[in-house]
Amino acid sequence: MKNAVKELIAKGMAAKAASRKLGYLSTEVKNRALENIAADLRARTKEILAANKLDLKAASTNGINETMQDRLLLNAARLEAIAKDVLNIAALPDPVGEMLDTRTMPNGLLIGKKRVPLGVIGAMYESRPNVTIDISALCIKSGNAVILRGGKEAFHSNLMLAELVQAACDRAGMPAGAVQFVDNTDRELVGEMLKLSEYIDLIIPRGTETFIKFVKENAKMGVVAGGIGVCHTYVDASADMDKAVNIVFNAKVQKPSVCNALDTVLVHRAIAEDYLPLAAKELAKAGVELHCDKDSLKILKPEKGLKLKAAVKEDWGKEFLALTAAIKIVDSLDEALEHIAVYGSGHSEAIITEDYTSGMRFLNEVDAACVYVNASTRFTDGGQFGLGAEVGISTQKMHARGPMGLKELTTYKWLIFGSGQARP
C-alpha cells in the first residue's frame, strides 16, 4: 500500500505540473490530441478488443451478471461510436479563454474574469470502459489534467484505453502527464486519493449511491456528484390527457435505468379518475409495476391485468431505476410542491398542466436542477440541452447544477491590467 500511495502522489504531482501548462494551451493542440484519440480507437480496434476480452473472461469466471457484462463489453460498433463522440467534443467551442464582465474602472484599471480550467480532475468510476475515453476527452478539451481511477472489472480495457489516450496526447504535443491512470484498483487507494487536495482540485465520482456518499464525506477537495435522481411528474387538474399519458410513459419507460427517469407520479384528485386508468393501461403495455397509495388503489382495479401493489412508506423518495413507479393522489398543487420538496433529490421535476399560473408556480417554487412544464424529465442531459457532451449531472447547488458540460469543468480568474495604480 505504501508504494501504491507513493505512486499515486507522483501521479498527482505530474498532473499538477501538466495542468500549469494546460491552462493556456492552444485549442489547436487540444483538438489534435482528440483527433489522434479518435484515429487510434479506429486503428487499434483489435488490440482494444483483445484487452476487453480479458475483462469479459474474468467477469464470466466471477459470475458477474449479464447486464454488468454488457456494460463492460466493447465491440467495433461501440468503439466507432466512442470515436465519434470524441470528434464531437473536438468540434465544440473551447470554453477556455472567454472573458466575462470585462470593464474599465474609473481609476483606469481594466479588469475582467478569464475562464480557465479547474486544474486537476480526479475521476472515479465503475465498469463502463468508455468513461475512460469520455472523461479524458472532456478534460483535454477543457484544459484540465485528469487522474483516472476506473473499476477493477474493466481494468484491462481501461489500462489499454488510457495508454492509447496518453500516446495520442504525446503525439499532439500536449504537456507530459496531462492524463494519469491509476493502475492499482485496490479499494483503499480511493480513500488515499481523496486526501490529495494539494494535487487534485475536483473529484467527480460515478457509481452507486453508497460510493458517492463515501466520496462526498471523505474528500478533502471539491466534489461534484450527481447521478441520483428521484424524479416526480405532477399531473395537474388541468392537464391535457394525451400529453399527461405520453410524457409519463416516456419518462418512465424510455430508459428506466437512468437518473432522469420518472419515479413517482403525483396526480391531482380532480383528474385522477379519468387519468389513472388511461395512464396505467399504457404503462402496463411496457410491464410497469405501480406502487399505489390508498386512493389511487381504489381507482385502479387489479382485474384489468395491471401490476398493482400498495405503496409502502419507502416508495416515496425512492429511485427505482427499473420499470416501477409510485403513484400518489394529491389534493392540490401545493400538496404536490410539498411532496416534491420533501422527497425530491433536486434532479428533475415536471408538471403537466394547461393552466398558466400552475405552470409558472411550479417553475418558481420547485428547487431542482431542472424543472419542466409539459415535457419528459428524460431530457435532462448535456446533449439534449445543447451542451454537446456531459461529464455528469450535478444535483448540488454549488459550482454547477444539472448537466455538466465543458464550461462546468472550468473556473475563472480575475485579470487586472494596470498602469501603476495604488489604492487610495
Add this chain to the structure above:
Amino acid sequence: MKNAVKELIAKGMAAKAASRKLGYLSTEVKNRALENIAADLRARTKEILAANKLDLKAASTNGINETMQDRLLLNAARLEAIAKDVLNIAALPDPVGEMLDTRTMPNGLLIGKKRVPLGVIGAMYESRPNVTIDISALCIKSGNAVILRGGKEAFHSNLMLAELVQAACDRAGMPAGAVQFVDNTDRELVGEMLKLSEYIDLIIPRGTETFIKFVKENAKMGVVAGGIGVCHTYVDASADMDKAVNIVFNAKVQKPSVCNALDTVLVHRAIAEDYLPLAAKELAKAGVELHCDKDSLKILKPEKGLKLKAAVKEDWGKEFLALTAAIKIVDSLDEALEHIAVYGSGHSEAIITEDYTSGMRFLNEVDAACVYVNASTRFTDGGQFGLGAEVGISTQKMHARGPMGLKELTTYKWLIFGSGQARP
C-alpha cells in the same frame, strides 16, 4: 447541549421553509427590508450602543487587547456607515431571476438557466458586529435565508442587531424565519451546525486560519472560504522604478492587516541593485521590517537605518498581516512563477513590468483568484471590482473565485418550457 442542538435544528428548519418563498420574492419587498434596516440603525442608535457597551465592558474585564476592542466598538459614525452600506446594497441590481443561455431547441423545448438563490447560508464569524448587518443585507438582497453565528465577544451587539434585522424584515413583509440568529455561543455548537446539510446549503466561515480549516474539514455542506492571502509582487527586470516602488509600498503599507496586502517581494536580479535600496528606503518610512534572502541582504546595508533581518524558511509562504515583508531575488520570470506556484495561496499576485510578453505570461501562468500587471494587490475587493459589496474573498476554485458579491450567493436552475415533448 441537547437542547441547544434541538433549537439549532428548529432554526435550520425555519430558515429552509423561508428560503422556499425567498427564491421568488419581489425585489421591492427585499429592498423595503433593507431600507427598514437602515432606518432602524439610525433610529435605534442609543439601544445598539448600550448593547455594544456590554460587550466592550466584558472585553475590558477579560483583558482583551485594544485592537480587538476597537474591532468590537460601535459608535454613531460607524452605525451611520453601516446604514449607508445597507442602502448601497438596496441600490444594487437584484441578481435573482436573470435568465442565462436561453434558447429554443430543435424539438421546440424552450430552455434556459434562471439565476436563483443558493437557499440557506450559514455565516460563522468573529468579533466585528457589523458583519451581522453586512451578511444579513447581502443574503436578503440575494434571496437567501441566513443563519448567523457570531462570536462570543460581540454577543450582545450581535443579538441586538439580529433582532433589529428580524423586525425590519417582518415589517417589510419578508417570509418569517428568513434571518436566524444562534444565541448560544458554545464552541461545540459550531460542529453541530456543520452537520446540518439538510437545512444549510453553504457555510461561509470568517476568522482565523485554524477556524476556517476546521470548518472546511468538518462541514457536510459546501463551504466557500477565503481570507487567507499570501500575496507576491514580482518586480521584473524591465519594471518602471516609480511604479515598482509605489505599488509595493501601497500593497504593503496601505492596510497591512488584510488578506490582499503584500507578503513577499520577488525582485529580478538585473534590477535588484537599483530597485531594492529605493524600495527599502520608502518602506522604512512606514516602519516596515524586511526579511531578506542572502542576496538581497548583500545589497541592503543595515547602516541605512532599515529594519533588516535574514529571512528564514518559514518566511516564504507566510501571511504576515503586519508591517513585515519578505524579499527574495530571482534570476528570471520563470523562477518567480515557480516561487508563486509553490508558496502562493491563490489569492492575489502582481507583476511590475514594462515588458509586454512578461506581463502576458504572468497573467496566463499564475493560478490565483486575481492576477495583476502594474497595480497593487490591495484592489482585490468587491467594492473596488465594481461588485458593490462582498461577502468575502474566495481562494478556492469551485463556485466562486475572488471577491464574492451578490451574484456569487446564487446558483441557477434549468427551466424547460415544453408542449408535450417526449424523448425519442
